[in-house]
Amino acid sequence: MPERFDIARNLKLLEGLKVQLLKVIAELFDGLYHGAEEHVLDALSAAVVILFSAASRVGLSIRNLDMAVEEKLRERVKNPGNSLREFEQELLVFWRGKRSE
Numbered sequence: 001m002p003e004r005f006d007i008a009r010n011l012k013l014l015e016g017l018k019v020q021l022l023k024v025i026a027e028l029f030d031g032l033y034h035g036a037e038e039h040v041l042d043a044l045s046a047a048v049v050i051l052f053s054a055a056s057r058v059g060l061s062i063r064n065l066d067m068a069v070e071e072k073l074r075e076r077v078k079n080p081g082n083s084l085r086e087f088e089q090e091l092l093v094f095w096r097g098k099r100s101e
Helices: 002-034 037-057 062-078 085-100
Strands: none
Touching (some): 002 037, 062 085
């Protein structure tokens, strides 16, 4: 019985995280539309936190998600057709440097 309760609770928490993410994306677009840098920054940082929380709820470790982001950046940097390549290379350097702090 406790295991079923945990699954139901986890599903409810995931649904709540999905709703929060949709709200934050709406806030992001609103901030972009109005040119409100603080609003945009708040929405983007909230989205990152929500995504890491969702990963944890589905059983993924923060460390594994961190490594997956780094791998995705490495893949994207190798793609010569990627118009964001230069920025993503800088982001990759930053992402790797976060571990040494």
